[in-house]
Amino acid sequence: MRILQLHCDSIEFTPVKKEIEYAEEIEPTAKKLEEVVVAFIAVEDGDNSTVAKKAMSEISESMKKVGCNRLLLYPYAHLSSKLASPSTAFSIFKEMESLSKELEVTRAPFGWTKSFKIHVKGHPLAETSKTITAGEKDEITSDAVKAESKIESFWYIMSTDGKMHKVNEFDFANHQNLEFLAKYEASKKRSVDAPPPHVKLMKKMAIADYEPASDSGNMRFFPNGRLIKSLIERYVSDKIMDYGGMEVETPIMYDSHHPSMESYFHRFPARQYNIDSEGKKLFLRFAACFGQFLMAKDFQLSYKNLPLKLYELTRYSFRKEQSGELVGLRRLRAFTMPDCHAMCKDMEQAKEEFRKRFDLSKEVIKGLGIDESDYEMAIRFTEEFYNENKSLIEETVKKNGRPVLVEMWKERFFYFVLKWEFNFVDNLGKASALSTDQIDVENGKRYNIEYIDENNKPQNPIILHNSPSGAVERVIYALLEKAAKDIREGRKPQFPLWLAPSQVRIIPVKPEYLQYCEQLAEKITGFEIRVDVDDRNESVGKSIRDAETDWIPYILVIGEKEVSAEKFSIRDRKSGNVKELTIDDLINEIKEQTKGKPLMKLNMDRDISKRPQIMV
RNA sequence: GCCUCGAUAGCUCAGCCUGGUAGAGCGAACGCCUCGUAAGCGUUAGGCCGCGGGAUCGAAUCCCGCUCGAGGCUCCA
Numbered sequence: 001m002r003i004l005q006l007h008c009d010s011i012e013f014t015p016v017k018k019e020i021e022y023a024e025e026i027e028p029t030a031k032k033l034e035e036v037v038v039a040f041i042a043v044e045d046g047d048n049s050t051v052a053k054k055a056m057s058e059i060s061e062s063m064k065k066v067g068c069n070r071l072l073l074y075p076y077a078h079l080s081s082k083l084a085s086p087s088t089a090f091s092i093f094k095e096m097e098s099l100s101k102e103l104e105v106t107r108a109p110f111g112w113t114k115s116f117k118i119h120v121k122g123h124p125l126a127e128t129s130k131t132i133t134a135g136e137k138d139e140i141t142s143d144a145v146k147a148e149s150k151i152e153s154f155w156y157i158m159s160t161d162g163k164m165h166k167v168n169e170f171d172f173a174n175h176q177n178l179e180f181l182a183k184y185e186a187s188k189k190r191s192v193d194a195p196p197p198h199v200k201l202m203k204k205m206a207i208a209d210y211e212p213a214s215d216s217g218n219m220r221f222f223p224n225g226r227l228i229k230s231l232i233e234r235y236v237s238d239k240i241m242d243y244g245g246m247e248v249e250t251p252i253m254y255d256s257h258h259p260s261m262e263s264y265f266h267r268f269p270a271r272q273y274n275i276d277s278e279g280k281k282l283f284l285r286f287a288a289c290f291g292q293f294l295m296a297k298d299f300q301l302s303y304k305n306l307p308l309k310l311y312e313l314t315r316y317s318f319r320k321e322q323s324g325e326l327v328g329l330r331r332l333r334a335f336t337m338p339d340c341h342a343m344c345k346d347m348e349q350a351k352e353e354f355r356k357r358f359d360l361s362k363e364v365i366k367g368l369g370i371d372e373s374d375y376e377m378a379i380r381f382t383e384e385f386y387n388e389n390k391s392l393i394e395e396t397v398k399k400n401g402r403p404v405l406v407e408m409w410k411e412r413f414f415y416f417v418l419k420w421e422f423n424f425v426d427n428l429g430k431a432s433a434l435s436t437d438q439i440d441v442e443n444g445k446r447y448n449i450e451y452i453d454e455n456n457k458p459q460n461p462i463i464l465h466n467s468p469s470g471a472v473e474r475v476i477y478a479l480l481e482k483a484a485k486d487i488r489e490g491r492k493p494q495f496p497l498w499l500a501p502s503q504v505r506i507i508p509v510k511p512e513y514l515q516y517c518e519q520l521a522e523k524i525t526g527f528e529i530r531v532d533v534d535d536r537n538e539s540v541g542k543s544i545r546d547a548e549t550d551w552i553p554y555i556l557v558i559g560e561k562e563v564s565a566e567k568f569s570i571r572d573r574k575s576g577n578v579k580e581l582t583i584d585d586l587i588n589e590i591k592e593q594t595k596g597k598p599l600m601k602l603n604m605d606r607d608i609s610k611r612p613q614i615m616v
Numbered sequence: 617g618c619c620u621c622g623a624u625a626g627c628u629c630a631g632c633c634u635g636g637u638a639g640a641g642c643g644a645a646c647g648c649c650u651c652g653u654a655a656g657c658g659u660u661a662g663g664c665c666g667c668g669g670g671a672u673c674g675a676a677u678c679c680c681g682c683u684c685g686a687g688g689c690u691c692c693a
Contacts, residue, residue, distance in 0.1 A: 042693060077693030083617060089693060113692065195687060212685070322617085327687080510650050537650080545654035559652055571653060578653065613643060615627040
């Protein structure tokens, strides 16, 4: 049971509306009490009569100290995240009400939304909180949970000239998505009434689906989805390796009782999957940090080796997000995360690296087909870091080219002093982070990562945590949400050409041209272009339609004319035109548009009659 | 955790209010058509109406419970 106890001059509350089935039957009239102790109470799972008695005796004892005899029991759910069932809670409230003979006890109605006006006295004992359990072991609340509730954020918008504006004074006229982001982050307004449109598309395009036999948020990827994922993974990995990242692979599960993990969890409790195995308490990683830090600890490092960049594509990272937060590909419990850490010798080097990685992230996001207008940047830092590094922050915001949402903390609570993200804003105005980088001043020590400096002294590095793309699944979500927007606004949806599961479809007018189509497909395949053939004996109209609904970028219809001529009529999805090109022109055009992007083979049979129908 | 909604053919859904032989489109199989840039035609197969109970002569339909799923909310306590 959680109790927040306030000694008040007065409280006035009004039941507004019944909120749950168990709401008690009362006349919803306002009630005012003066000179009263108000106990806001959340009854938790496992609470019983003993707890009720204990709570009442503790409350009455403390009321004696402040010399007050009037008590209001006020049901208040927000104090706990593991509430008892309403029926249990209600009966415990009634029990508590009846327990005390000396006190004048009033109870606020249970199950109602209530408005209230409260005036709390200012003396030292006026405000206290208690956690009461049936006995045995009291719940261990980590420092982090306590601290997190105290953390206070100050929100601003920084314009590209480095000026900070209060959020409510900023003119969002040309920055609607930034306004969405600011509202989403700074306020608690997150309610929408429809599922995001990418969910339907991810099924319809046979990319991914829920797997009921697994846990929620663990998706299955069909051939199309697997291909798109592979391409994105390859692209991001290549970019990070160009930047200097060394790719490694580390375990997906770790011992919760390893000292570094214990220290980490104590400070940053997370929702992780736990597995008991042979007496060990293992957990599934929610980031690549663990494996990479433990690896870096075992390296012998000199300052000459820094910055040291380790990279891993985690397939998967696991986070046991609350079931209600999981939606399509936006937020998953198992996700694929490119994660690149850089161990830097000091803040100067960290800042230099930070700049490079910002540029890398911008480039990667662009390469993935996400435009500047699709995302908004947020940057977060401690006040101290801001005062000492104004120019770095202002320069970064300037590079972004558009105003940025700022969150500033008075004190450092997290392990980082600076963090930024690009937030994709979807069709419902919901924001989710893609690229991100952080400057971490704490984990070098926690994981005993050391390098030897110029003076032969061991030092802990500053660590940057960068994902240039964000979770790969989330990138697909962003692309699908963009496609949904195109559909809504009357444009043809499409994937970037390099990600299209099939880039070219060849359709014979009659079966007698099928063999020619196959030869042509063979030739195009030789240039590492994904091409397939509609070998079904369907009408041309039907085949075109099916190719269009598959978002195929180029459609070739082959008949008598083509078999004997050089030029082909090619339906180009992007321009919407049918144009006359030779096959070499087409190949050149595709190669030009997919330059610098990874190449992969078709992930389904070339003949579409051989493919299973994926009906989901 | 809590709330809401949902579960009928492989898929999307109708039927439920007002109880009386299980419906459509797509997809699949088979056949006809041999076709020039977004759906050619026909035939056939395919159902424990999520599970369990109740009331009823009779339940996909009404009542109760459960399971699973989706979405939303951490608002409610």
